[in-house]
Amino acid sequence: MHPTPPPQPLSGWPLPVAIRLDRAWPGYLSYLCTCSNLKRQTNFAALSMLDGRGLDEVTLRFRDAGLIESTSGPELLGQVARVLITAQAQAIGDALVGAPSSRLLSLLRVIGDRLLLEESYVKLISLMSPEHEDRGKLLQEGVPVSDMSIEAALRLEPPLLRKEVIAHLSSLGQIDGVSQVLPYVFSLCPVEAQEEAFQSLASLRSSSTSMTNWLIRVVDKVPRFQFSSPMQDTDEVTLLASPNAMRDAGRRFSNCLRRKVPYAFLQRNAYFEWHHPAAIVELQGLSGGLWLLSGIYAPNNKRVDPLTVQTIRDKFKEAGVLVPRHHAEGRAINRSASLFGIHDWDYSECLEEVEPLADLVDLT
Secondary structure, eight states: OOOOOOOOOOOSTHHHHHHHHHHHSTTHHHHHHHSOHHHHHHHHHHHHHHHHHOHHHHHHHHHHTTSOSOSOSTTHHHHHHHHHHHSOHHHHHHHHHTSOOHHHHHHHHHHTTOOOOHHHHHHHHHHTSGGGHHHHHHTTTTOOOSHHHHHHHHHOOTTSOSHHHHHHOOSHHHHHHHHHHHHHHHHHSOHHHHHHHHHHHHTSOOOTTHHHHHHHHHHTTOSSOOSOOSSOOOSSEEEOOSHHHHHHHHHHHTSSGGGGHHHHHTTSEEEEEETTTTEEEEEEEOGGGOEEEEEEEOGGGOOOOHHHHHHHHHHHHHTTOBOOGGGTTTTTGGGGGGGGTOOOOSSHHHHHHHGGGTTTSOOO
């Protein structure tokens, strides 16, 4: 004789639905708190369909599976409650899926005593249909069964529909992000880079940062960024047009430029190397194809001399690059910014040192 499982409290979205069934068939709520994990999970799947798709849908499936005789009458809700108590988990699963449900039951066993979102149970049932068979099978390949993995299995498209990708997603928001960025990255990379990337992902341990670190390594394989440069390369200045070029410049300048590769890839920033004297020029991307001069940096994070700052600024302004107003028309009033607790950590101080040359150089 099997021992009776200890009661499990019921809360969250199943409780109101279970109360409705208990009113129609007294004792249902007590049963749901004391049944096995598998039967409880099977009931949760049925309750999600009852609440989301209605009594008619559930009774129709139960009738087609031979669990009830009719889909009409005043006691339908009680009949559903009776079936959920007396029928085997396999029979209930078969009725919900409309086909043999061994795969559904194996996943419900994995969920154990956890409670998923209501819509996750409905989606899990959908993944068992012939239409989504390949997607549903992914959840049986060692992928944790969760709200996130169920959603990912439904929404990801090839070539991202892989267990390596699903296993390393840590939030629902990452599904859309990965769906957007990876096809774009792969379109820029050599064909062989795609499979190499998935192999490297499979070797990573799951963690909250593993997907981010992996994406950065994949972006590093991009041969060239895909945005139009506001400046043509000359003897004076060169666009750092690829992750490799940015990493190389970062080593030579002894700065954190390699960490800025994702900013350039996402077209937020563009980076240029000014050759004589050496400096890195940072532009911030704006709407309408415009760019804003946002920083000038010397090797080893030293200050750039004022005349070089002025030369670089003038050169980029000639190419249509914008300059922050507090460095141009609003510069005079902004000398008082520190009195308001406002500080600029870019090239402002260098521009101030050029002020004595105002009669010779147009600063605006």
